[in-house]
Amino acid sequence: EPEVTQTPSHQVTQMGQEVILRCVPISNHLYFYWYRQILGQKVEFLVSFYNNEISEKSEIFDDQFSVERPDGSNFTLKIRSTKLEDSAMYFCASSPQRGSTDTQYFGPGTRLTVL
Amino acid sequence: AQSVTQLGSHVSVSEGALVLLRCNYSSSVPPYLFWYVQYPNQGLQLLLKYTTGATLVKGINGFEAEFKKSETSFHLTKPSAHMSDAAEYFCAVSDAGGTSYGKLTFGQGTILTVHP
Numbered sequence: 001e002p003e004v005t006q007t008p009s010h011q012v013t014q015m016g017q018e019v020i021l022r023c024v025p026i027s028n029h030l031y032f033y034w035y036r037q038i039l040g041q042k043v044e045f046l047v048s049f050y051n052n053e054i055s056e057k058s059e060i061f062d063d064q065f066s067v068e069r070p071d072g073s074n075f076t077l078k079i080r081s082t083k084l085e086d087s088a089m090y091f092c093a094s095s096p097q098r099g100s101t102d103t104q105y106f107g108p109g110t111r112l113t114v115l
Numbered sequence: 116a117q118s119v120t121q122l123g124s125h126v127s128v129s130e131g132a133l134v135l136l137r138c139n140y141s142s143s144v145p146p147y148l149f150w151y152v153q154y155p156n157q158g159l160q161l162l163l164k165y166t167t168g169a170t171l172v173k174g175i176n177g178f179e180a181e182f183k184k185s186e187t188s189f190h191l192t193k194p195s196a197h198m199s200d201a202a203e204y205f206c207a208v209s210d211a212g213g214t215s216y217g218k219l220t221f222g223q224g225t226i227l228t229v230h231p
Binding site: 003004031033035041042043044045048056058091093095102103104105106107108109 | 151156157158159160161164205207217218219220221222223224
């Protein structure tokens with residue numbers, strides 16, 4: 001069964017460093033998402049992406065964040081200058097079509113630790 | 116704005132007992148409602164969803180949920196718990212309006228423990 005994959009599973013970085021989190025969505029899916037979960041808190045929406053453009057983003061997704069689909073398979077989240085408060089589990093998700101009814105398929109997550 | 120509240124961050128049941136995980140939502144537009152499950156070291160997996168139509172929704176692994184608009188609830192149930200049901204469960208809501216691109220708003224999650 002096709003699944004969303006994410007690498008690395010755990011990333012440790014120093015404050016101020018840039019990190020890139022990678023995701024490979026399911027191959028025929030068109031919509032892509034990033035969510036994050038700070039330890040002990042809710043899963044929060046960051047951004048949705050379609051047709052090489054951001055469709056929607058949350059207040060969390062400020063200028064320090066960017067997303068890219070550099071080729072036909074990868075979907076990346078870049079944090080330019082990490083802060084302590086960026087430490088969280090980051091989930092990638094994809095869905096076949098746009099729409100609130102469509103199921104989003106989630107990857108296993110990348111745990112980011114900022115020291 | 117939408118929000119989801121899951122009552123009880125931890126629920127413990129005995130094997131064979133009823134599982135009831137509570138979810139209440141707030142939405143200014145008709146909601147679409149989802150339950151996801153997360154097993155250790157895995158991604159969130161869809162258990163079931165309500166969009167329109169029948170308010171009692173059946174999902175995988177014997178789970179079901181009932182949408183009650185008057186109570187703004189979408190509680191998840193399973194008649195008989197199994198050890199393999201131990202996991203974290205997330206309730207989520209999506210905006211049924213045309214401006215949404217599928218953004219999910221999640222509850223804080225409920226960890227289900229099943230005792231032998």
